[in-house]
Amino acid sequence: MQLLSVSLYDRIQMRSWTFDKILIANRGEIACRVIKTCKKMGIKTVAVHSDVDSSAVHVKMADEAVCVGPAPTNKSYLNMDAIMNAIKQTGAQAVHPGYGFLSENKEFAKRLAAEGVSFIGPDTHAIQAMGDKIESKLIAKAAKVNTIPGYDGVVKDAEEAVKIAGEIGYPVMIKASAGGGGKGMRIAWNDEETREGFRFSSQEAASSFGDDRLLIEKFIDNPRHIEIQVLADKHGNALWLNERECSIQRRNQKVVEEAPSTFLDPDTRRAMGEQAVSLAKAVKYSSAGTVEFLVDSKKNFYFLEMNTRLQVEHPITECITGLDLVQQMIRIAMGYKLQHKQSDIPINGWAIESRVYAEDPYKSFGLPSIGRLSQYQEPLDLHNVRVDSGIEEGSDISIYYDPMISKLVTYGKTREEALKKMEEALDNYVIRGVTHNIPLLREIIVHPRFVSGDISTKFLPEVYPDGFKGHMLTAGERRELLATAAALYVAAQLRSQKFLGDLRVSVVPAESRQWELCVELDKGLHMLGVSRSGNNYTVEIDGEKVEVSGEWNLASALLPLTINGKHRTLQCLLRTAAGEITLQYLGTSFKLRVLSKLAASLSKHMPEKVPEDTSSILRSPMPGSVVAVSVKPGDNVAEGQEICVIEAMKMQNSMTAAKAAKVKSVHCKAGDTVGEGDLLVELE
Amino acid sequence: VCTFLRVIPYAGALTRSKVLQNARCYSVSHLSVQERIEQKRKAALTGGGQLRIAAQHKRGKLTARERLELLLDPDSFVEYDMFVEHRCSDFGMEADHNKYPGDSVVTGQGRINGRLVYVFSQDFTVFGGSLSGAHAQKICKIMDQAMMVGAPVIGLNDSGGARIQEGVESLAGYADIFLRNVMASGVVPQISLIMGPCAGGAVYSPALTDFTFMVKDTSYLFITGPDVVKSVTNEDVTQEELGGAKTHTTVSGVAHRAFENDIDALLNLRNFFNFLPLSNKDPAPVTECHDPRDRLVPGLDTIVPFESTKAYDMLDIVHGIVDEREFFEIMPNYAKNIVVGFARMNGRTVGIVGNQPKVASGCLDINSSVKGARFVRFCDAFNIPIITFVDVPGFLPGTAQEYGGIIRHGAKLLYAFAEATVPKITVITRKAYGGAYDVMSSKHLRGDVNYAWPSAEVAVMGAKGAVQIIFRGKENQAEAEAEYVEKFANPFPAAVRGFVDDIIQPSTTRKRICRDLEVLASKKQTNPWKKHANIPL
Numbered sequence A: 001m002q003l004l005s006v007s008l009y010d011r012i013q014m015r016s017w018t019f020d021k022i023l024i025a026n027r028g029e030i031a032c033r034v035i036k037t038c039k040k041m042g043i044k045t046v047a048v049h050s051d052v053d054s055s056a057v058h059v060k061m062a063d064e065a066v067c068v069g070p071a072p073t074n075k076s077y078l079n080m081d082a083i084m085n086a087i088k089q090t091g092a093q094a095v096h097p098g099y100g101f102l103s104e105n106k107e108f109a110k111r112l113a114a115e116g117v118s119f120i121g122p123d124t125h126a127i128q129a130m131g132d133k134i135e136s137k138l139i140a141k142a143a144k145v146n147t148i149p150g151y152d153g154v155v156k157d158a159e160e161a162v163k164i165a166g167e168i169g170y171p172v173m174i175k176a177s178a179g180g181g182g183k184g185m186r187i188a189w190n191d192e193e194t195r196e197g198f199r200f201s202s203q204e205a206a207s208s209f210g211d212d213r214l215l216i217e218k219f220i221d222n223p224r225h226i227e228i229q230v231l232a233d234k235h236g237n238a239l240w241l242n243e244r245e246c247s248i249q250r251r252n253q254k255v256v257e258e259a260p261s262t263f264l265d266p267d268t269r270r271a272m273g274e275q276a277v278s279l280a281k282a283v284k285y286s287s288a289g290t291v292e293f294l295v296d297s298k299k300n301f302y303f304l305e306m307n308t309r310l311q312v313e314h315p316i317t318e319c320i321t322g323l324d325l326v327q328q329m330i331r332i333a334m335g336y337k338l339q340h341k342q343s344d345i346p347i348n349g350w351a352i353e354s355r356v357y358a359e360d361p362y363k364s365f366g367l368p369s370i371g372r373l374s375q376y377q378e379p380l381d382l383h384n385v386r387v388d389s390g391i392e393e394g395s396d397i398s399i400y401y402d403p404m405i406s407k408l409v410t411y412g413k414t415r416e417e418a419l420k421k422m423e424e425a426l427d428n429y430v431i432r433g434v435t436h437n438i439p440l441l442r443e444i445i446v447h448p449r450f451v452s453g454d455i456s457t458k459f460l461p462e463v464y465p466d467g468f469k470g471h472m473l474t475a476g477e478r479r480e481l482l483a484t485a486a487a488l489y490v491a492a493q494l495r496s497q498k499f500l501g502d503l504r505v506s507v508v509p510a511e512s513r514q515w516e517l518c519v520e521l522d523k524g525l526h527m528l529g530v531s532r533s534g535n536n537y538t539v540e541i542d543g544e545k546v547e548v549s550g551e552w553n554l555a556s557a558l559l560p561l562t563i564n565g566k567h568r569t570l571q572c573l574l575r576t577a578a579g580e581i582t583l584q585y586l587g588t589s590f591k592l593r594v595l596s597k598l599a600a601s602l603s604k605h606m607p608e609k610v611p612e613d614t615s616s617i618l619r620s621p622m623p624g625s626v627v628a629v630s631v632k633p634g635d636n637v638a639e640g641q642e643i644c645v646i647e648a649m650k651m652q653n654s655m656t657a658a659k660a661a662k663v664k665s666v667h668c669k670a671g672d673t674v675g676e677g678d679l680l681v682e683l684e
Numbered sequence B: 001v002c003t004f005l006r007v008i009p010y011a012g013a014l015t016r017s018k019v020l021q022n023a024r025c026y027s028v029s030h031l032s033v034q035e036r037i038e039q040k041r042k043a044a045l046t047g048g049g050q051l052r053i054a055a056q057h058k059r060g061k062l063t064a065r066e067r068l069e070l071l072l073d074p075d076s077f078v079e080y081d082m083f084v085e086h087r088c089s090d091f092g093m094e095a096d097h098n099k100y101p102g103d104s105v106v107t108g109q110g111r112i113n114g115r116l117v118y119v120f121s122q123d124f125t126v127f128g129g130s131l132s133g134a135h136a137q138k139i140c141k142i143m144d145q146a147m148m149v150g151a152p153v154i155g156l157n158d159s160g161g162a163r164i165q166e167g168v169e170s171l172a173g174y175a176d177i178f179l180r181n182v183m184a185s186g187v188v189p190q191i192s193l194i195m196g197p198c199a200g201g202a203v204y205s206p207a208l209t210d211f212t213f214m215v216k217d218t219s220y221l222f223i224t225g226p227d228v229v230k231s232v233t234n235e236d237v238t239q240e241e242l243g244g245a246k247t248h249t250t251v252s253g254v255a256h257r258a259f260e261n262d263i264d265a266l267l268n269l270r271n272f273f274n275f276l277p278l279s280n281k282d283p284a285p286v287t288e289c290h291d292p293r294d295r296l297v298p299g300l301d302t303i304v305p306f307e308s309t310k311a312y313d314m315l316d317i318v319h320g321i322v323d324e325r326e327f328f329e330i331m332p333n334y335a336k337n338i339v340v341g342f343a344r345m346n347g348r349t350v351g352i353v354g355n356q357p358k359v360a361s362g363c364l365d366i367n368s369s370v371k372g373a374r375f376v377r378f379c380d381a382f383n384i385p386i387i388t389f390v391d392v393p394g395f396l397p398g399t400a401q402e403y404g405g406i407i408r409h410g411a412k413l414l415y416a417f418a419e420a421t422v423p424k425i426t427v428i429t430r431k432a433y434g435g436a437y438d439v440m441s442s443k444h445l446r447g448d449v450n451y452a453w454p455s456a457e458v459a460v461m462g463a464k465g466a467v468q469i470i471f472r473g474k475e476n477q478a479e480a481e482a483e484y485v486e487k488f489a490n491p492f493p494a495a496v497r498g499f500v501d502d503i504i505q506p507s508t509t510r511k512r513i514c515r516d517l518e519v520l521a522s523k524k525q526t527n528p529w530k531k532h533a534n535i536p537l
Helices: A027-039 A057-061 A080-090 A106-114 A122-129 A132-142 A160-170 A193-207 A267-282 A314-321 A325-334 A415-427 A438-444 A459-463 A476-494 A598-606 B002-011 B015-045 B052-056 B063-070 B133-149 B166-183 B200-206 B226-233 B239-243 B245-251 B262-273 B297-300 B313-320 B366-382 B399-403 B404-420 B434-439 B461-471 B476-490 B492-496 B505-521
Strands: A021-024 A043-049 A064-069 A094-096 A150-153 A174-175 A186-188 A214-218 A224-232 A238-250 A251-257 A289-294 A301-307 A352-358 A375-376 A387-388 A405-413 A430-432 A514-521 A524-533 A536-541 A544-549 A559-564 A564-573 A579-586 A588-596 A616-618 A624-629 A640-649 A649-658 A661-667 A679-683 B078-080 B107-110 B113-121 B154-159 B188-192 B197-199 B211-215 B221-224 B255-258 B328-330 B340-343 B348-355 B386-392 B424-432 B449-452 B456-459
Touching: A021 A080, A027 A043, A027 A057, A027 A325, A027 A405, A027 B133, A043 A057, A043 A080, A043 B226, A057 B262, A064 A080, A064 A616, A080 A106, A094 A238, A094 A325, A094 B456, A106 A122, A106 B313, A122 A132, A122 A301, A132 A150, A160 A174, A160 A193, A160 B404, A174 A193, A174 B133, A193 A214, A214 A536, A238 A267, A238 A314, A238 B348, A251 A314, A251 A438, A251 A616, A267 A289, A267 A301, A289 A325, A314 A387, A352 A415, A415 A438, A415 A564, A438 A514, A438 A588, A459 B188, A476 A514, A476 A524, A476 A536, A476 A544, A476 A559, A476 A564, A476 A579, A476 A588, A514 A598, A536 A616, A559 B449, A588 A598, A598 B063, A624 B226, A624 B255, A640 A679, B015 B154, B063 B107, B063 B154, B063 B239, B063 B262, B078 B154, B107 B133, B107 B188, B113 B226, B133 B154, B133 B166, B166 B200, B188 B200, B197 B200, B200 B221, B211 B245, B211 B262, B221 B239, B221 B348, B226 B239, B239 B245, B239 B476, B245 B255, B255 B262, B297 B313, B313 B340, B313 B348, B313 B386, B313 B505, B340 B366, B348 B366, B348 B404, B386 B434, B399 B404, B404 B434, B424 B434, B424 B505, B449 B505, B456 B492, B461 B476
Parallel strands: A021 A043, A021 A094, A043 A064, B113 B154, B154 B188, B188 B211, B197 B221, B211 B255, B348 B386, B386 B424, B424 B449, B424 B456
Antiparallel strands: A150 A214, A174 A186, A174 A214, A224 A238, A224 A289, A238 A251, A251 A352, A289 A301, A352 A405, A375 A430, A387 A405, A514 A524, A514 A588, A524 A536, A536 A544, A544 A559, A559 A564, A564 A579, A579 A588, A616 A679, A624 A640, A640 A649, A661 A679, B078 B107, B107 B113, B328 B340, B340 B348
16 A cells, blocks of 8 residues: 555655644545655654454554544544544644544534644634535625526425526426435426425425425536635635546446546636635635536536535545645644645646445446455556555455445556556456455446546446446457466466375376367357467467467466467456356456366256355354344345344354345344244345 | 288198188187177277166266266276176076176276376166176275275265165175275275265265265265155155255265266366375375465454454455465365365465354354364374364353263364374464363364464453352452453463464464474374274264
């Protein structure tokens, strides 16, 4: 885990006075990210953690660590009392909140201020002003920032909503003012839909937020999501650090981001930057912040919201500007003036960020998965690659927290270079033990629409209307894949005949220079001829020759190969004695089966088996007592999610779901005594 | 023509006509022998004939010869006794059409990945693979030779049972095989792969061998079939429930593993064979290894949870430490609270034994003790070093266990570890409580290298129970518990006494074990002379 492999020219001002000790009120990659800059600045760090995180990377990296409660976030990372105690206990002078958790919580900022502890972020006024949808828009309007035409406030009834919608012009978007992001958002294209949207949103506003106000505004169809990074000090100075293009999203969560955007011309960029700065100044903003805009196809841009914290995707801005945003935030919190002028802020090259998640991309572009990272290796030996992560080999991805594994950032002089590097980085990234979204990331970054910059927030549903299905192999790629599997098989066969040491009975290896194999891929059978000399394999498939060579062995996690002169990095995820080989190729994993010609010809006699589906039934594996049941009928559970806990021999055993599904029925409750094989929970 | 010419030189003293006559006679009879040889060979190769072969295939099963072809290296099979025929003359068995060259079994030797193995493969297409005197004799012949040469025996079982027409001769045949199974036990590895029915007395040959594997859905092992069960005990049970692969790999513990189909089973068997030495005179095999012997496993430093009541998967530790994460687990679905199986460390075969905290807290009970004991004894018999991972809260209490004889069965595991003279390396990952600590390849049972991880707790019992006894009736139980934890819930009490040789960082475990195994490769240790030991069976 190397933080800034993409060099920053943001030198540390060693002589200036800094905080002695900073507490990072966060976990995972962002906590690690902040600690790294603190270390560079010579500042001591305090990590807070929940009990399950006690051996997490951020805890190991920090100089001190304080446990602030059990795993659920509301009892630990959101537990202000415990965090305030940790601050007192360690004598930290400042708190960096990272993103999420308490980063935009004005209560927390207030309590810190009351204790005389610096909050590394804006002051409470700005957090409050920008945290409210309606207020932030009013301030934006006043600061001459383009806003989406619309109405915010209390809407009397459905008819008033229709009237407002009519004035704005369809389509319109309706949601509760207090709701964040795209949550509870309704789109209406006509009066009827407006009435329905009103009912839904006003109910939600009252029940979820206790705040009746609604937001009705023009819905920008097919927009891009482009945001401007701003940096402001406590002396009224503010800068814009260019844009980030964040249009590739699923369920309003960003997946791939880049800086700069292919879409903005210098004039638009400047106009957006200047408006962002004027908004920052209008709320007396200090620290790093992000002003989000929606941009339509005619480059009209509209203010969406301002995030008063460090964004997840800040590294790409750091790459192209050379600024260390965390360092800048710390300096600003100390009261220093900005070091840079607007004219100092460059756009150097291009940076792309892929958010690598522990999730299954084949299910609605990503449903969380959990598990233990049995093998984990970041592609850090590649030049111009930065990986921000807070996990390591052996870490557990649990249900309690965000399933993000890392942010993979690549940099290049040009976009093309950065994208090429991203392909390479994704291919060289070893993640085993959890399902991850590299197949999807790898497909997005090579998709012609993405490559040409023709994207919008609807990119994923438009490109994959039937859901993501993994990489579609061309005939040539298919041959490469088959040839690699054949080469692996032959290498394994040959090695299995090599016995070392003195042998009482000599080994008589089967003499072979030529192998005739049958490889199965997607139910298609292929006859292959393989010959080998050293590490070079020549594979003949349907009359075409494929040459596979490279420096690898059967224990390598990565297979850096040259296939017909082209460089390819594959990964072998599984290789069994029965000839099954699973290869990760171009991001997607493919299941193959390699058999000798003889075994293949006899395969026709083997009975077809219908696998029994036991994944929807959870039975107690042993006698014991039920300590807790974590689900109720109707709940949606992720694969591997805890369903209940059985205690046997004073040991708690977590029973988990074998697949992502809805809970159909629960047959046990806490305190029950169960026998082995008793039905506990049924899934749909 | 060739035969004719060869006859000439010996014909010098004879008249021309006599020569011609003799030559013709000789060559005619010789030709007919040649023809008969060809015919018999051809007949032997087709077993019970095309119809029965088709029926065999229809059941999803391969023929005896197809199986051998898959099991052995190409062109390595050397067949014996292709011309043996049964000798039964009752019930019309003497008729020519009831004689099949080779009878109902194919025997011989061959190579698996270049290494010698003796094999027999029962032919279901000939009299349902039933065991005649001749059939048994063929098997005995290869077993005898395997013993003399020092090479393993693999049996592919697919037999309806005794050849009823032969009566006692068939029974004698079984006994002859049983005797050889016993004689070969501990001398050469014996493996049975059940690929069809195996019922009645026949089941005892696989039961006497070291490993019994099964093919799912097409193989059965039982003493008496469902019909007899119904008539005797009035139980309704299917073949599959009574003696299918699932029953024997999860409930009875008779079989060590099951595979999807014939091909899957035979390919896995080839892989499994590579772990085994050829005989008790050979060291554990060492294959070429690409996994660095000094590889650190950072994930292990965080694998043991802080709360001692929380489970983790012992297989994660095993996979992390062994070469290329390859672990051939024995009995993966039976007595899952103990994990046993074969792996390699720097290319050398090792036997792995580990308590599984994920299942029943990793406690020792009757089934896990027996499972562990048999595995340890196999490793000891065949010079395979044993690596033991300990996280055991004790023996499972309760009437079911006591009535079932946990004392007697638990003693088996203790006995096996104590008796073993192969290199023994033990790693205490967490709990090592009570008698179970002693049992699990402790220093006291001649463990060669015993390590503790920093998370190890070696004590008579857990803190709560101990405090309730030591401080019975006293107040401040919590305080006493804290004191106990401070004193005993760590590796120091064992380490200061030398009961563990070192406290090691978990991530270095692979490196340490690889180094120890190199040193221990020349270990020599013998037990006192005895006719044989008396394990508490």
